[in-house]
Amino acid sequence: MKRLIIIFLLLNFSAMAEVVISEGKYIYSGNMSENEGCTLAKQRAKLKALEKVSGQRISSDEIEMCSDVDGKTSCERNQFFLSSFDSEITNLQELKKDISVQKIEGADEQSYICTIKIQAEVIKITKTLDNSFDFNVKLNEKNFKEGDELKIDLVLNRPLYVSIFQILPYEEKDYQVYKIFPNKLDDKNFVDVDNLTIPKKGKFQIYFPENLNKKNVDEYLFIIGSEKEINWLDKYTKFEDLKNAYIKEKFIIYKYKGYTIYR
Secondary structure, eight states, X not given: OOOOOOOOEEEEEEEEEEEEEEEEEEEEOTTSOHHHHHHHHHHHHHHHHHHHHXXXXXXXXXHTTSOTTTOHHHHHHHHHHHHTTTEEEEEEEEEEEEEEEEEOTTSSOEEXXXXXXXXXXXXXXXXXXXXXXXXXXXXXXXXXXXXXXXXXXXXXXXXXXXXXXXXXXXXXXXXXXXXXESOSSXXXXXXXXXXXXXXXXXXXXXXXXXXXXXXXXXXXXXXXEESSOOOOOSEESSHHHHHHHHTTSSSOEEEEEEEEEEO
């Protein structure tokens, strides 16, 4: 059974960027385009750059969140997405791109290797833990099908303002981040009880994304707790836009949880 991902951080950000050089390779066959193969190679290079500065590597437990059905490609995309919570690339230059061909032993086919070398400026998000400022999150399920109901259980050790965002990493044409709490039905997000199930009114119903040719997809909930009320937007084009908003806030706490939707 796959584990859900959870990380607790109290944020204190530094604006100092470190310049690093990294290289990523990706081997692909004829059923994948050169553009997609090199995109994944560049993504590997960016992941290495983030890891060099933050010192954090995605754990095996977190990798288990990746979709088994979609395989390695989906897993790598999720790895990069998860790594972006704790560090950020502010500037990137592609130094070198190389395509080479290798023969597949015992077959008439051949595979291709795309190698990308980059120079990146990376900002590390410094974390300061504070046990007096904490909450826990639990979902009613780890895996969902269309029509299932999603419930979010919160346990808090002190009153907090809580905001919950749904993140759709696969979304490319529409908004990638939606605020699902507070909302029109649940418009009060100051939580002054020890335990709370969200939504308090109505329900969150799971839908499989339209026009997505996959058997399953991964989505995330990003939960932010703060001592003061913050006027977040209702939606953000990319996760990076939400990140740019929350890195400006001092002493907020966040957690994220992933879940999988099956067609």
